[in-house]
Amino acid sequence: MPGATRMGTRAPVVDHGPRTGAKVALTFDADMTDGMLASLRAGRVKSYANLRILDLLERDEVPATFFLTGKWVQRYPDVTRRIAGNPRFELANHTYGHAAFTADCYDLPRLPVDELAGDVAKTFEVIAPYGGRQTRYFRFPGLCHDAAALDALAPLGVTVVDGDVVSGDPFATAWKPLVRAVLDHVRPGSVVIMHVTEANAAMTDEALPHILAGLRERGLVPAPLSEVLAEG
Numbered sequence: 001m002p003g004a005t006r007m008g009t010r011a012p013v014v015d016h017g018p019r020t021g022a023k024v025a026l027t028f029d030a031d032m033t034d035g036m037l038a039s040l041r042a043g044r045v046k047s048y049a050n051l052r053i054l055d056l057l058e059r060d061e062v063p064a065t066f067f068l069t070g071k072w073v074q075r076y077p078d079v080t081r082r083i084a085g086n087p088r089f090e091l092a093n094h095t096y097g098h099a100a101f102t103a104d105c106y107d108l109p110r111l112p113v114d115e116l117a118g119d120v121a122k123t124f125e126v127i128a129p130y131g132g133r134q135t136r137y138f139r140f141p142g143l144c145h146d147a148a149a150l151d152a153l154a155p156l157g158v159t160v161v162d163g164d165v166v167s168g169d170p171f172a173t174a175w176k177p178l179v180r181a182v183l184d185h186v187r188p189g190s191v192v193i194m195h196v197t198e199a200n201a202a203m204t205d206e207a208l209p210h211i212l213a214g215l216r217e218r219g220l221v222p223a224p225l226s227e228v229l230a231e232g
């Protein structure tokens with residue numbers, strides 16, 4: 001399975017693939033916390049699933065990789081089925097409830113170190129039944145990790161994927177800065193970090209067509225994460 005590493009050794013961390021060729025990975029995080037679920041229940045927000053991103057990727061037949069939290073999958077099973085059913089999409093792990101795996105990770109509540117492996121294992125169990133292009137790629141909430149967090153994941157045999165191009169789409173109020181942030185930094189082998197969380201990343205779908213056009217102009221081709229990391 002893509003991303004699988006030897007169990008019992010510290011999880012490797014990758015930011016990007018080889019800087020040869022033309023492939024880049026578009027990755028979309030699907031965060032979900034108890035606070036976000038409460039906002040949905042209270043009607044304070046409409047959706048944390050940006051279906052326009054899926055519409056666009058499907059229409060243009062663009063490969064992408066989705067880092068899913070377990071709670072997002074459980075809240076949006078139909079959308080998860082749609083992602084898993086697309087042969088161009090890969091599924092990856094973004095923890096169960098988007099808690100921090102280190103101290104001082106933005107304002108996220110922190111999981112105790114002895115619960116980290118169980119949290120990630122549970123998330124794989126939630127995602128696995130959906131099938132499709134499953135992986136052993138994992139991304140930490142807020143990209144926050146230290147040696148203790150990496151060691152805690154050793155039993156799972158995962159590859160930790162950070163990324164080298166941060167779109168800055170959470171809580172964005174305009175789409176143009178996202179396009180600039182991506183196109184100014186993207187290179188062959190890049191891993192671009194975006195979000196599919198709608199209410200918390202409302203400009204991403206507006207930025208995406210411009211990002212895709214800019215990639216084409218630069219001769220860069222979106223590919224599933226496993227292909228970007230493997231390309232030599």
Ligand SMILES: [Zn+2]
Nearest residue numbers: 029031141142
């Ligand atoms: Zn996240």
